[in-house]
Structure formats: structure tokens, C-alpha cells
Amino acid sequence: MEFSSARIKFVPITVELAQTIMKNPLGFYYKYKLPWNKSWPHDGLKAMLPFYAEALEKDSQVLGFGPWIMIDVDQELVIGDIGFKGPPDEDGMIEVGYHVVENERNKGYATEAVRAMCEWGFSHDKVRSIEAQCGKRNIPSQKVLINNGFSQTLMNRDMFTFEKKKQKRNNKKSEFNQEM
Numbered sequence: 001m002e003f004s005s006a007r008i009k010f011v012p013i014t015v016e017l018a019q020t021i022m023k024n025p026l027g028f029y030y031k032y033k034l035p036w037n038k039s040w041p042h043d044g045l046k047a048m049l050p051f052y053a054e055a056l057e058k059d060s061q062v063l064g065f066g067p068w069i070m071i072d073v074d075q076e077l078v079i080g081d082i083g084f085k086g087p088p089d090e091d092g093m094i095e096v097g098y099h100v101v102e103n104e105r106n107k108g109y110a111t112e113a114v115r116a117m118c119e120w121g122f123s124h125d126k127v128r129s130i131e132a133q134c135g136k137r138n139i140p141s142q143k144v145l146i147n148n149g150f151s152q153t154l155m156n157r158d159m160f161t162f163e164k165k166k167q168k169r170n171n172k173k174s175e176f177n178q179e180m
Helices: 015-023 025-031 043-058 109-122 139-147 175-179
Strands: 008-012 067-072 077-084 093-100 129-135 151-156 159-165
Touching: 008 109, 015 025, 015 043, 043 067, 067 109, 077 109, 093 109, 109 129, 109 139, 129 139, 139 159
Parallel strands: 093 129
Antiparallel strands: 008 067, 067 077, 077 093, 129 159, 151 159
16 A cells, blocks of 8 residues: 655555554664664654554554655655544545654655645545644644645634645546555
């Protein structure tokens, strides 16, 4: 289920991979023969992995609608993670979240990753919209979302909510549906 954009390889976190990352993060780097990045996995990912792994064990259809690891294809190093906070709800909405390690920020990775993940998400018939939340002061993240066609829909205290709706397509199948 892995796929790539111009500079990023996306690896979905399976139950086995989640367990490896939770128990022995260095084991992940060894398995994929990648240089260790002490900034990844970050605390937010480590906190949600047990819940995600449990959900994935109960329902294999959750795979893909959870976290994905982002690997720079040229440098062969982990640059962060991106993913959805679960499968589509009854309205067809999924929420995307992303994290780029600090020393790889401001290089366009987040914009490229969000674009690729939106394409992946919208390749599923049940997905009709994608939301994202970011802090009011997180201007770089707001720019990433706006550059990817998201519109601000809500402001709640210190958080903004953005949304991108699925565009009607001509009857052409997406590259993701062709692989699956």
C-alpha cells in the first residue's frame, strides 16, 4: 500500500510496525535501513499508536486511515509522519494531521505530503471532505492547508479548522484505486 510523491515515500503504519515503533523505535530504523533521527517518532505519534494499533487489530480496513511515515526518497531519511484520525465518518469526512521533524521544515515537504494524502483520501468513494486543525499562531501550517485548497471553516479559541471538499471527477480512476 506504500506510494510516493515527487520527493516522499509514504509507508502506512501496520499493526506490526506500530508495535515495533512503540517497543523499539530503533528497530524501525534497522528494518528499513534508515539513519536514526532522534526527533522521530515524536510524542504525539507515540501517544496515539496504542489506540491506533488496537483499532487496526479490530478492523483491518482502518489501514491507510491512520498514520503514515514520510521518508525522503533521495536522502533516505524519515522526515515525519502524516495521516488521518480514522476512517470516514457518516458524512464522509476524514481529518488529516501531519508532523515534519524540525530540521526538515520549510522545505515544502508538508505541502507536498498534504497534497498526496488528500489525493489518496479522495480516491476512496466514501470520502467527501477532509478537515484539518491547526493552532491560530501556526502560520506555516495554515499556509500549507491554504496552498492545498483548504478553506477555513471554524475558529475556536486558539484553533482553526480548515476543510477541503472532494471535487467531482470525470470518470477517470485515480492511481490509488488502480493499485488497490
